Amino acid sequence: MKSDPLSAAFAALADPTRRAMLTRLCEGxxxxxxxxxxxxxxxxxxxxxxxxxxxxxxxxxGRAAQFRPCRLEPGPLKDVADWVERYRRFWDESLDRLDSYLKEIQHKEKSDDA
Amino acid sequence: MKSDPLSAAFAALADPTRRAMLTRLCEGxxxxxxxxxxxxxxxxxxxxxxxxxxxxxxxxxGRAAQFRPCRLEPGPLKDVADWVERYRRFWDESLDRLDSYLKEIQHKEKSDDA
DNA sequence: AAGTTAATTAGCTTGTTGGTGAAATACAGA
DNA sequence: TCTGTATTTCACCAACAAGCTAATTAACTT
Incomplete structure (x- = not known):
């Protein structure tokens, strides 16, 4: 495991079991x-x-009797979101390109139909 | 490495060297x-x-002469962003409120114990 | 053809991850 | 105090990740 916090967060999230656990903890x-x-x-x-x-x-x-209740701590999730967010323009651009590509295809197909 | 795409993306991002590589590829x-x-x-x-x-x-x-140029593919980054985004409410508007709420609860529970 | 540059594959080492069952710890309640 | 419940720690194992050097493939250059 890498020592920097962001790597630790990504590594922790790289397992479907652990992601499911976090999803469960959304409920409380x-x-x-x-x-x-x-x-x-x-x-x-x-x-x-x-x-x-x-x-x-x-x-x-926490600690309550013999139970050790877990709760979600969103801090690292925000750090992950912030890191990924810097790439938003790349997928937005891709979607735009895909979008216009699909529109172009549709246009051609209509022309072919005619 | 887990086989599902989202796990693969998180695992790939769990390394500062690889994240730096992606950052570099932002430039082209x-x-x-x-x-x-x-x-x-x-x-x-x-x-x-x-x-x-x-x-x-x-x-x-790609392949150009003896070079194998790499380029960024943002698809999985969007998947990661989408996954993390579901947790936004936990840090966004109510992080401070949630925090103080939980602290208050704990305080009450301690008072109850006493 | 021979040499140079770009990049990968092969083979190895080392450390980490994810799982197990068995034992240990911590607390609650009778 | 004894028993049950909740959870962790202790070995242990198999699989994998990340690094290296040396060897190999691929393509350009002379």
Whole structure:
């Protein structure tokens, strides 16, 4: 794992299990067992995934009785969004090009039909 | 490496060298040697990084004489942006409010304990 | 044809990731 | 205090990532 925070965030998000965990945490805090429920994984595996998410700052954990409720921490997600956002113009441009390409194709097809 | 495209994109971005390569490619197409220049890495290492980026669909490569120019392919970046965007509400308008709300809750819970 | 430049592949090492089951820890409740 | 529940830590393993050097392929130049 790279040591810089942005790399850690990307690395943590590069796993569908962990992304699903974050999605679950959108609904609110959850215990480890609640988080584990949808997955066909051992509890230690879940625990490790949570540790990765925690290490990336994507979740934080409280302590309530024997439970260790996790909650979403959006900070690193914002950093990721900010990084990716710098490339927006590239996909906007591509979509524009695709759009005009499709329009051109349609136009040609209409001409062919006629 | 995970097989799903989104995981591949996140994994590819989880490395500062590769992110810097993409940043460089914002300026336009570049050859492998041009891309390699700023880094203190062997050419095979650079080649591997490019292969990861290509595998994630983040770049594509042409062929011109003995050069293999790389160019940015923004599609997966848009997918990443779309995924992250779903979490915007967590940091955007209400980050401060959410934070103080959670702190307040915790405070109440502590008071209840006492 | 021979040499030069661009880039990749091959083979290796090292460290990390993601998983397991078994044991350990922490707390709640009877 | 004993028992059950929640969660983590402890080995351990297989697969993979990232780096290197040396060798190879591909195409231009002389």
């Amino acid at each position: 805090e959850a215990t480890v067992n609640e988080i584990a429920a949808p997955f066909d994984l051992s509890l230690p595996a879940i625990s490790k995934h949570l540790k990765v998410l925690e290490g990336a700052g994507l979740i934080s954990r | 197409e570049a050859t492998v040697n041009e891309i390699a220049a700023p880094f203190d890495l062997s050419l095979p290492a650079i080649s591997k990084h490019l292969k990861v980026l290509e595998g994630a669909g983040l770049i594509s490569r």
